[in-house]
Amino acid sequence: MFTGIITAVGQIKSAQAKGDGLHLVVEVPNAYLDDVALGDSIAIQGACMTATQLEGNQFSLDISRESLNKTVGLDKVGPVNLEKAMRLNDRLGGHLVSGHVDGIGKVMHFSRVAQDAYGSWLLRIAAPRELAPFLAYKGSIVVNGVSLTVNKTEDSADACIVNINVIPHTLQNTTLGKLQQGDAVNLEIDLIARYLARMLETQAK
Numbered sequence: 001m002f003t004g005i006i007t008a009v010g011q012i013k014s015a016q017a018k019g020d021g022l023h024l025v026v027e028v029p030n031a032y033l034d035d036v037a038l039g040d041s042i043a044i045q046g047a048c049m050t051a052t053q054l055e056g057n058q059f060s061l062d063i064s065r066e067s068l069n070k071t072v073g074l075d076k077v078g079p080v081n082l083e084k085a086m087r088l089n090d091r092l093g094g095h096l097v098s099g100h101v102d103g104i105g106k107v108m109h110f111s112r113v114a115q116d117a118y119g120s121w122l123l124r125i126a127a128p129r130e131l132a133p134f135l136a137y138k139g140s141i142v143v144n145g146v147s148l149t150v151n152k153t154e155d156s157a158d159a160c161i162v163n164i165n166v167i168p169h170t171l172q173n174t175t176l177g178k179l180q181q182g183d184a185v186n187l188e189i190d191l192i193a194r195y196l197a198r199m200l201e202t203q204a205k
Contacts, residue, residue, distance in 0.1 A: 001096060001097065002048070003091075004094030004148075005083065006145060006146055007082060007084060008028055008029050009080070009174065010027055011027045011078070011080070012074070012079075012080055020065040022062070022074075026061070030057060033059060035084075036051060036059070036084060037054075038054060041084075042059070043083040044080050044081070044145070045144045045186050046142050046187075046188055047067060047074060047100075071104075072185065080175065083145060093147075097145075097191065100188065102134075103128040103131050103187050104128070104185070104187065105185045106125065106183070106184055106185070107125055107179050107182060108125060109122065109124035110122070110123050110124070110180065118167060118168065120166060121171065122166075125164065127161075129156075129160060131189055132153070133193075134194060134197065135153050135189065136150065137150060137151070137153060141162060141187060141188070141189065148170075150162050151164060
């Protein structure tokens with residue numbers, strides 16, 4: 001489990017073919033891996049992965065074709081958001097996050113909010129239509145591993161558009177600051193909403 005609070009920005013240094021998937025080597029800040037053991041879970045761009053090798057300021061992992069097909073940003077070198085799995089005594093600064101990507105969204109708009117003294121930015125994402133029931137005003141959503149609050153939803157025939165306010169601190173300490181219109185992003189819906197929907201589904205049968 002994770003919280004959606006990014007603890008570091010790392011760098012995929014290499015992505016080499018391994019079977020039908022990839023073998024990734026990720027570089028991290030100094031001392032980031034001091035409390036990480038082999039087999040530990042680390043979320044990369046919001047996708048839970050297993051550390052299979054630790055060496056200095058780098059860790060390695062193997063990612064399957066299935067995971068590659070259902071995520072973005074894990075198949076090439078570049079910066080990535082990182083979060084180590086939470087402990088039971090950790091603060092829950094974001095919300096409960098499983099690290100399982102539910103769908104790929106598309107950035108429709110991303111710009112600074114005019115006359116906003118805090119310098120916040122408006123991020124509009126088109127989420128897959130099937131995720132619409134799980135997206136609500138003031139609800140939670142994970143974008144590339146970052147826990148964010150939905151400020152507005154707008155349903156269309158083929159998508160659910162969500163408005164998100166992003167503060168400067170988040171832009172400076174995650175990869176979200178590099179987003180551009182048209183970019184694809186990993187999305188995870190709220191875990192509680194997922195279980196609530198399942199409960200209602202079974203009760204209706």
